[in-house]
Amino acid sequence: DGGITQSPKYLFRKEGQNVTLSCEQNLNHDAMYWYRQDPGQGLRLIYYSQIVNDFQKGDIAEGYSVSREKKESFPLTVTSAQKNPTAFYLCASSIIGTANTGELFFGEGSRLTVL
């Protein structure tokens, strides 16, 4: 079954702790993205990666870190420096360099709550 898998679906964290959200895709897509979805704010881009071992900051990268060691994996770490980490996080992937550029395939999301 092809697609984007995010885990965990729900996560609780104490203040001051780092937490890593997993994102895996078996679509053989080049690009992967992390968005944060907040009520009334829409989707805001945190980080994106177009190729293995390379990634770029999005609009709200502060307090987050990522890695792209494998094409199929793009984990997001929410660090203790992120001031308002409670949110719904969406991972996505896409083909690039073709007419299908811009069609993002999304995971089901991870809801992080900081206690």
Added chain:
Amino acid sequence: AQRVTQPEKLLSVFKGAPVELKCNYSYSGSPELFWYVQYSRQRLQLLLRHISRESIKGFTADLNKGETSFHLKKPFAQEEDSAMYYCALGGSNYKLTFGKGTLLTVNP
């Protein structure tokens, strides 16, 4: 800078009525515009893109470069159209910028 504006947070219409979800963008280059939809308890998914010029589920959207708009329209709304709709703008760097979304409710 890329920017997408969806002026309506909420839009409520009756079944069979026309619906228009507004989207305006700001981008200095050649834009690629998309509409994404999120139905209740489902993943966010692509609805349509301006380059395809196609109608999906009865929805159409025309890119108006003069007005920098990409409004989504459907002549006769159905209850199953109720969802959150996001307009998105793609640039040359494969980065997709989303608007804040419009929650469409189609009443019976």
